[in-house]
Amino acid sequence: MSQTVLLITDIFGQCTGLNRLLTDLRQSGVTLHLVDPYQGKPQQFADEQQAYAAYSAECGHNAYAAIAAQALQSHSQPIELAIGFSAGATALWRALAATDSSRLKQAVLYYPGQIHQHLTLQPQVPTQVIFGHSEPHFAVDDICRQLQQQGVTAISTPYAHGFINPASKAFNEAAYLQYLARLNAIVTAG
Template sequence: MSPRILLVSDIFGLCTGLNRLAQDLAANAAVQIQLIDPYQGTAQQFADEQQAYAAYSTQCGHDIYAGQVLQALQTVQQPFELAIGFSAGASALWRALAGIETSTVKQAVLFYPGQIHRHLCVTPQVPTQVIFGDSEPHFAVADICAQLQQQPAVSAVTTPFAHGFMNPASKAFNEAAYRQYLAVLTRLAVGHT
């Protein structure tokens, strides 16, 4: 059976950038992918991040999204080898990982979870890697990394890239960083660390 991956989108939802990542992962690792997004599976085409954030805030929001991710994880029929979240989706996944059975997800990778500073008391039940960009507007990344490293199952790193570097829809997208982390995710998906 092919490894299963859960992708939890950022505020852009199901868009060409997320589709590209899903296709690249499937091509590189022969995986099955399940997507969760804030818009219940409706494809989105936002002009920019401001438009995406306005839609996200109106149609979903952080608490509802975290609840949707938790519900999806609690009702899964087969476990995920890897759960991957981006920005708002990473923050939602962080919160959900504290409320699941450890057999549901083997490991998680969270890219630039901008709301994580509000939920530092959360303890994920599975090994979790948190990957930040070089800065966040609401907190000092180095300080949050140090706090997250105190948790036994969490590793946290800072990259030289900006928040959004994995999403081609973001003005911060970085092709080289995308390819670098695609290789990391591919190795994790097939069980090679």
């Protein structure tokens, strides 16, 4: 039986940069359910500033957290893994603490840049948080320590925020391949 993966996008939503990750994850035989801030409408942004302006106008952080929570609640089948990126990772963090996550086995959050505003929340499933080397609003090492004290696996990497997204100026091919392999290992270990 195919493992179910819930993927919550960053502010770019469903864009060409995401297509590679979707294709690569599907090659491991998973069933992907995609959540994005634009109700499934494909997006094409010139840069991160344009994407953030659209995200802020069309969705925003609170609405995205509600969308992520609804996505978790609406699944009647077990979810092997929920993955969130950037704004989607923060939305997932909030949803993991606010909803019944009993059908979800685990979560991996990549560079949740707004997590520092929600450190009192506690996810209800095993959760890994993977940061780049820095964030503009907080010291990554300090946040990692705080999350680890709460029982959350939290690490920093030598890469920049956005390192998995080909649409980001911080994209890093080697990091993409490394973390894709880790995601595939999680899913295939089932």
